Amino acid sequence: xxxxxxxxxxxxxxxxxxxxxxxxxxxxxxxxxxxxxxxxxxxxxxxxxxxxxxxxxxxxxxxxxxxxxxxxxxxxxxxxxxxxxxxxxxxxxxxxxxxxxxxxxxxxxxxxxxxxxxxxxxxxxxxxxxxxxxxxxxxxxxxxxxxxxxxxxxxxxxxxxxxxxxxxxxxxxxxxxxxxxxxxxxxxxxxxxxxxxxxxxxxxxxxxxxxxxxxxxxxxxxxxxxxxxxxxxxxxxxxxxxxxxxxxxxxxxxxxxxxxxxxxxxxxxxxxxxxxxxxxxxxxxxxxxxxxxxxxxxxxxxxxxxxxxxxxxxxxxxxxxxxxxxxxxxxxxxxxxxxxxxxxxxxxxxxxxxxxxxxxxxxxxxxxxxxxxxxxxxxxxxxxxxxxxxxxxxxxxxxxxxx
Amino acid sequence: xxxxxxxxxxxxxxxxxxxxxxxxxxxxxxxxxxxxxxxxxxxxxxxxxxxxxxxxxxxxxxxxxxxxxxxxxxxxxxxxxxxxxxxxxxxxxxxxxxxxxxxxxxxxxxxxxxxxxxxxxxxxxxxxxxxxxxxxxxxxxxxxxxxxxxxxxxxxxxxxxxxxxxxxxxxxxxxxxxxxxxxxxxxxxxxxxxxxxxxxxxxxxxxxxxxxxxxxxxxxxxxxxxxxxxxxxxxxxxxxxxxxxxxxxxxxxxxxxxxxxxxxxxxxxxxxxxxxxxxxxxxxxxxxxxxxxxxxxxxxxxxxxxxxxxxxxxxxxxxxxxxxxxxxxxxxxxxxxxxxxxxxxxxxxxxxxxxxxxxxxxxxxxxxxxxxxxxxxxxxxxxxxxxxxxxxxxxxxxxxxxx
Numbered sequence: 001x002x003x004x005x006x007x008x009x010x011x012x013x014x015x016x017x018x019x020x021x022x023x024x025x026x027x028x029x030x031x032x033x034x035x036x037x038x039x040x041x042x043x044x045x046x047x048x049x050x051x052x053x054x055x056x057x058x059x060x061x062x063x064x065x066x067x068x069x070x071x072x073x074x075x076x077x078x079x080x081x082x083x084x085x086x087x088x089x090x091x092x093x094x095x096x097x098x099x100x101x102x103x104x105x106x107x108x109x110x111x112x113x114x115x116x117x118x119x120x121x122x123x124x125x126x127x128x129x130x131x132x133x134x135x136x137x138x139x140x141x142x143x144x145x146x147x148x149x150x151x152x153x154x155x156x157x158x159x160x161x162x163x164x165x166x167x168x169x170x171x172x173x174x175x176x177x178x179x180x181x182x183x184x185x186x187x188x189x190x191x192x193x194x195x196x197x198x199x200x201x202x203x204x205x206x207x208x209x210x211x212x213x214x215x216x217x218x219x220x221x222x223x224x225x226x227x228x229x230x231x232x233x234x235x236x237x238x239x240x241x242x243x244x245x246x247x248x249x250x251x252x253x254x255x256x257x258x259x260x261x262x263x264x265x266x267x268x269x270x271x272x273x274x275x276x277x278x279x280x281x282x283x284x285x286x287x288x289x290x291x292x293x294x295x296x297x298x299x300x301x302x303x304x305x306x307x308x309x310x311x312x313x314x315x316x317x318x319x320x321x322x323x324x325x326x327x328x329x330x331x332x333x334x335x336x337x338x339x340x341x342x343x344x345x346x347x348x349x350x351x352x353x354x355x356x357x358x359x360x361x362x363x364x365x366x367x368x369x370x371x372x373x374x375x376x377x378x379x380x381x382x383x384x385x386x387x388x389x390x391x392x393x394x395x396x397x398x399x400x401x402x403x
Numbered sequence: 404x405x406x407x408x409x410x411x412x413x414x415x416x417x418x419x420x421x422x423x424x425x426x427x428x429x430x431x432x433x434x435x436x437x438x439x440x441x442x443x444x445x446x447x448x449x450x451x452x453x454x455x456x457x458x459x460x461x462x463x464x465x466x467x468x469x470x471x472x473x474x475x476x477x478x479x480x481x482x483x484x485x486x487x488x489x490x491x492x493x494x495x496x497x498x499x500x501x502x503x504x505x506x507x508x509x510x511x512x513x514x515x516x517x518x519x520x521x522x523x524x525x526x527x528x529x530x531x532x533x534x535x536x537x538x539x540x541x542x543x544x545x546x547x548x549x550x551x552x553x554x555x556x557x558x559x560x561x562x563x564x565x566x567x568x569x570x571x572x573x574x575x576x577x578x579x580x581x582x583x584x585x586x587x588x589x590x591x592x593x594x595x596x597x598x599x600x601x602x603x604x605x606x607x608x609x610x611x612x613x614x615x616x617x618x619x620x621x622x623x624x625x626x627x628x629x630x631x632x633x634x635x636x637x638x639x640x641x642x643x644x645x646x647x648x649x650x651x652x653x654x655x656x657x658x659x660x661x662x663x664x665x666x667x668x669x670x671x672x673x674x675x676x677x678x679x680x681x682x683x684x685x686x687x688x689x690x691x692x693x694x695x696x697x698x699x700x701x702x703x704x705x706x707x708x709x710x711x712x713x714x715x716x717x718x719x720x721x722x723x724x725x726x727x728x729x730x731x732x733x734x735x736x737x738x739x740x741x742x743x744x745x746x747x748x749x750x751x752x753x754x755x756x757x758x759x760x761x762x763x764x765x766x767x768x769x770x771x772x773x774x775x776x777x778x779x780x781x782x783x784x785x786x787x788x789x790x791x792x793x794x795x796x797x798x799x800x801x802x803x804x805x806x
Contacts (some may be wrong), residue, residue: 005465377778378778380461393752394468403472
């Protein structure tokens with residue numbers, strides 16, 4: 001009998017799960033030292049208290065050696081194969097700015113760029129315009145760009161030189177090449193369909209971009225746009241369908257709310273502060289089976305290359321832990337979506353510390369939450385895709401497999 | 404060149420392997436404590452002596468978070484993918500009662516049930532009849548039920564309300580829905596074929612069940628039967644074909660002999676006691692390359708929720724170890740098919756302690772056989788499917804892969 005695990009084992013009832021994501025949590029000791037990582041350097045009495053009653057381990061978000069973006073990192077945490085469900089950059093950007101994508105929409109990441117009188121790209125980022133200038137340019141595009149009558153066109157600001165284009169219409173397919181040539185000194189490329197089903201999309205995109213070039217012709221710097229990451233918004237099986245979970249995402253940044261919406265979670269509008277996120281969790285706690293709560297600062301400070309600031313960001317989350325632990329979730333998972341070592345100033349491939357606290361662990365009284373302790377933990381080093389199986393198991397939500 | 408590992412590397416000769424399975428071996432400390440598991444609480448001087456010359460680790464039977472039944476748990480130990488070779492409940496029940504299934508047989512798990520005058524199910528277990536009553540009912544079915552002329556029908560007693568039906572005939576396929584509605588207050592469902600190839604099976608099953616209802620019509624409580632877990636007995640590649648091993652299973656319970664037969668092992672009829680099992684192993688030792696010996700009590704006491712009794716069951720197996728070690732198998736593997744923590748009173752998903760003793764280990768003189776030591780062991784936390792590869796390697800039965 002064919003079977004899909006863990007989905008086919010999921011029960012309708014069980015314990016309440018909190019998945020707490022400290023973005024970019026994993027780290028490295030300073031280069032050349034045998035010292036401690038950011039997490040191991042931080043004073044985290046509250047996380048350490050939970051570690052002593054938790055199962056510890058390290059998860060590999062995609063595969064050994066692969067540094068994931070935020071999209072794949074979170075999809076893996078949510079139990080979705082990040083390779084099979086590879087999200088195009090256009091879709092991620094649209095989700096990131098909070099655009100409500102509908103199934104079948106074609107999303108395209110845009111750069112404002114500068115071309116010279118011969119149509120040659122001389123700056124792929126149009127001098128990185130400030131966000132206010134970006135919004136003025138997008139307003140002009142919204143007003144002036146024309147498209148075929150049966151296609152709706154949406155432009156959205158992102159940041160600096162970045163914007164998003166969404167095409168909505170019947171019979172659009174996304175196998176279309178980028179117009180961004182990825183270098184200066186050449187003209188923008190034409191959008192080329194890679195299959196017959198995408199022919200119409202390439203034509204529409206060329207028409208829309210042509211119209212946009214005419215609208216922007218008088219601009220001093222942002223007189224062109226380059227398109228890339230063209231992708232369709234696909235039909236994902238939802239969290240409710242797969243895991244029978246009524247799930248809420250509490251994330252201050254639209255990108256993470258977007259990925260959560262991809263898998264059918266509801267999203268909370270809170271944005272003010274991490275403390276407000278925790279208050280939102282407490283308010284909504286009883287109404288959902290599953291809460292995803294996201295804290296961003298570790299990743300940002302890691303990308304800044306600021307070891308000490310990342311340590312402080314971790315300590316700031318630690319201070320919020322008691323208010324979460326007081327809610328007494330049946331299963332509390334603390335982890336990151338990937339590592340962002342300050343020494344590397346970027347997302348990295350290093351396995352990510354994780355702990356799963358429930359009544360059904362083999363605890364280690366000496367454990368502290370950190371990479372070294374997690375390496376010795378009962379979960380071992382395992383694929384992030386298994387986290388949801390473990391969460392469901394610890395919550396008593398999985399039936400036995402086979403007799 | 405396509406290659407299947409480890410199968411394509413297997414050599415015709417090598418050392419003798421004993422796979423000793425302590426059913427439900429893995430455990431948890433009492434809830435809320437950071438203390439010892441059942442195995443760590445047991446006094447096991449003989450197992451500990453072997454641990455000091457063994458490779459230790461933890462195996463994951465199916466996948467993280469998934470608690471396996473005995474079928475998948477043992478298939479994984481035997482090196483068979485438990486998801487690919489998913490066994491339907493009907494087949495497992497037939498194997499469990501010792502029925503000699505032939506390839507192509509359709510096996511069905513039956514419940515005796517009670518229906519009212521309108522044919523509505525009012526008790527899905529017919530008041531859990533005693534085993535003697537079950538055997539009387541099965542005798543009536545064997546005598547009275549009629550079937551199409553080209554189909555052989557077998558009924559077998561299991562326990563309480565459980566029985567097994569086997570259909571043997573040409574052109575039967577098993578994609579047929581259950582007639583057990585899984586709830587009371589509704590009539591039994593009809594058997595529905597999910598594909599054209601199973602149409603005939605659905606018709607035969609409906610005819611046999613109709614005949615059974617007429618036979619049981621006068622019974623006070625067990626006046627109906629409900630069918631589920633309908634599955635065909637498939638053709639498994641055998642242990643001899645895959646591993647060139649002449650294998651014997653010594654297991655007191657028919658379920659485990661059944662799973663061993665699935666993969667082509669011979670089975671020993673011993674049933675009296677665990678000591679008799681060890682004597683049988685000693686007697687047959689020289690005649691087989693591979694011995695699977697199974698001890699059940701750990702699992703039963705875990706399912707009872709009796710921590711101390713599980714500890715004693717483990718100690719009782721420990722007392723038998725010297726007689727097994729004295730046989731000097733080239734490879735001795737001690738493990739469980741899954742965890743059954745007394746605190747959970749059920750099979751669980753927790754990784755299972757394993758040790759592999761041979762001359763080719765990296766031993767740890769301080770090691771004792773238990774979850775904590777295994778977590779630190781040289782095997783790490785690894786899929787149960789790899790155990791047979793390791794067994795063959797330690798027995799000198801695997802050639803080098805590639806030049």
